[in-house]
Amino acid sequence: MTGQVRDAVRTRRALLDAAARAVVVHGAGVSLDAVAREAGVSKGGLMHHYRSKDELMAALADDLFDQFARAVEDRIDPADTAPGRRLRAYVRATFDDLEKTQDAVEQTTLMATLSAFPEPARRAQERYRRWNRTLAEDGVDPQRILVVLRACDGASIAPLFEGPLGPEELAGTRSLLLALATGTGPLVG
Amino acid sequence: MTGQVRDAVRTRRALLDAAARAVVVHGAGVSLDAVAREAGVSKGGLMHHYRSKDELMAALADDLFDQFARAVEDRIDPADTAPGRRLRAYVRATFDDLEKTQDAVEQTTLMATLSAFPEPARRAQERYRRWNRTLAEDGVDPQRILVVLRACDGASIAPLFEGPLGPEELAGTRSLLLALATGTGPLVG
DNA sequence: CGGAGCGTACCGACCAGACGGTTTGTTAGC
DNA sequence: GCTAACAAACCGTCTGGTCGGTACGCTCCG
Numbered sequence: 001m002t003g004q005v006r007d008a009v010r011t012r013r014a015l016l017d018a019a020a021r022a023v024v025v026h027g028a029g030v031s032l033d034a035v036a037r038e039a040g041v042s043k044g045g046l047m048h049h050y051r052s053k054d055e056l057m058a059a060l061a062d063d064l065f066d067q068f069a070r071a072v073e074d075r076i077d078p079a080d081t082a083p084g085r086r087l088r089a090y091v092r093a094t095f096d097d098l099e100k101t102q103d104a105v106e107q108t109t110l111m112a113t114l115s116a117f118p119e120p121a122r123r124a125q126e127r128y129r130r131w132n133r134t135l136a137e138d139g140v141d142p143q144r145i146l147v148v149l150r151a152c153d154g155a156s157i158a159p160l161f162e163g164p165l166g167p168e169e170l171a172g173t174r175s176l177l178l179a180l181a182t183g184t185g186p187l188v189g
Numbered sequence: 190m191t192g193q194v195r196d197a198v199r200t201r202r203a204l205l206d207a208a209a210r211a212v213v214v215h216g217a218g219v220s221l222d223a224v225a226r227e228a229g230v231s232k233g234g235l236m237h238h239y240r241s242k243d244e245l246m247a248a249l250a251d252d253l254f255d256q257f258a259r260a261v262e263d264r265i266d267p268a269d270t271a272p273g274r275r276l277r278a279y280v281r282a283t284f285d286d287l288e289k290t291q292d293a294v295e296q297t298t299l300m301a302t303l304s305a306f307p308e309p310a311r312r313a314q315e316r317y318r319r320w321n322r323t324l325a326e327d328g329v330d331p332q333r334i335l336v337v338l339r340a341c342d343g344a345s346i347a348p349l350f351e352g353p354l355g356p357e358e359l360a361g362t363r364s365l366l367l368a369l370a371t372g373t374g375p376l377v378g
Numbered sequence: 379c380g381g382a383g384c385g386t387a388c389c390g391a392c393c394a395g396a397c398g399g400t401t402t403g404t405t406a407g408c
Numbered sequence: 409g410c411t412a413a414c415a416a417a418c419c420g421t422c423t424g425g426t427c428g429g430t431a432c433g434c435t436c437c438g
Contacts, residue, residue, distance in 0.1 A: 006387050006432055027305045028217040031423060044427090045388045053424065112301050115349060116216045128350040146362050147369075150343030151336050157346055158339065160304055161317045173335050180336075195406055195413050220397060231415045232399090238413090242398070 012049050014039045019060050024106045028116045054119045061120035065127045068093060083139030087148060087181045090135065094152045095174040101164050108160040140181065148181050201238050203228045208249050213295045217305045243308045250309035254316045257282060272328025276337060276370045279324065283341045284363040290353050297349040329370065337370050
């Protein structure tokens with residue numbers, strides 16, 4: 001049944017979505033009350049599903065990472081068998097996110113804020129290391145990977161400091177990074 | 190006199206340093222008490238110099254930006270007259286900071302945390318826009334500037350998510366970015 | 379079929395402590 | 409002696425977390 005009054009899965013989903021919105025608005029100082037209210041749940045209900053604020057934030061972080069990982073997998077071109085196909089998918093996923101102008105700033109704010117909590121920060125490290133390993137097994141020159149990854153990260157946080165990026169700037173950087181992610185040899189001067 | 194008991198300049202310096210340390214340890218939730226204690230000053234003393242938490246954080250952010258700006262200026266090679274000399278100085282300043290391993294993670298944590306406060310966030314935007322303008326007047330292809338800047342930003346926040354970066358990785362990325370910052374033409378595939 | 383029993387989902391009042399900021403008081407230096 | 413630099417006690421508010429209780433929905437037995 002979909003119309004159930006009690007539905008743990010649905011409630012948890014609502015709580016995560018509400019938490020995301022509330023964190024963007026109120027910053028790291030969000031109150032659990034605010035999150036619960038935003039989700040249309042009592043604070044007791046929230047505490048039933050997430051036993052502490054840290055646990056809620058950790059769950060939120062995991063959710064975001066999962067979404068991004070799925071986005072990358074979705075963007076692997078099946079016709080593309082050349083080395084670096086996963087790295088290129090990573091670039092596409094990054095910039096597709098950035099092009100949803102509204103979301104971009106919020107997403108970034110969200111991640112930056114989350115990194116202020118201990119458990120989310122730890123999980124972020126774990127995920128990043130995993131990406132490093134995964135992408136390294138893709139046949140591209142390590143230097144290229146590094147630059148492309150750093151530039152992706154930089155582009156991701158840029159909205160936080162500079163506001164939304166212009167579409168032409170995004171498109172330019174995107175194609176440039178895709179090009180960098182395509183060659184196999186080292187790139188020098 | 191240097192041995193004065195009352196010295197506003199010295200006290201403010203101590204407060205900013207203490208705030209930096211305290212923010213790194215306690216995150217965005219630092220209490221003013223903690224900062225004051227760390228600085229060896231009473232809370233009243235703190236409030237005398239900075240009338241609110243936001244004001245303290247803004248001052249801290251300004252301090253960091255000023256330091257970085259000075260670091261860039263210091264690293265402009267006087268013998269280097271080719272286009273992009275300031276961009277290369279920017280790269281050097283970024284990676285010199287990153288190589289002080291201890292500081293790197295803390296510095297990044299600090300910036301990320303600060304960006305959670307309204308006033309510091311606004312000032313960060315202002316500074317970044319200024320850098321964009323300044324570096325654009327340096328004769329390098331805009332695309333190159335963008336990639337190099339993004340990669341610098343990315344490298345700066347990487348420690349936050351991945352822990353300290355290895356020296357060989359840093360050296361590699363650094364020289365690669367310096368190379369990218371040297372050519373004047375557009376770089377394609 | 380039905381209703382008793384039970385576990386999970388959820389509610390809402392409550393508390394202890396902490397925090398930002400104010401106020402009032404004290405002392406150093408010009 | 410007057411002002412700026414501090415100190416210290418204080419206050420109202422808010423927050424994370426707890427707890428006792430309620431309502432829903434399933435299951436299993438008769």
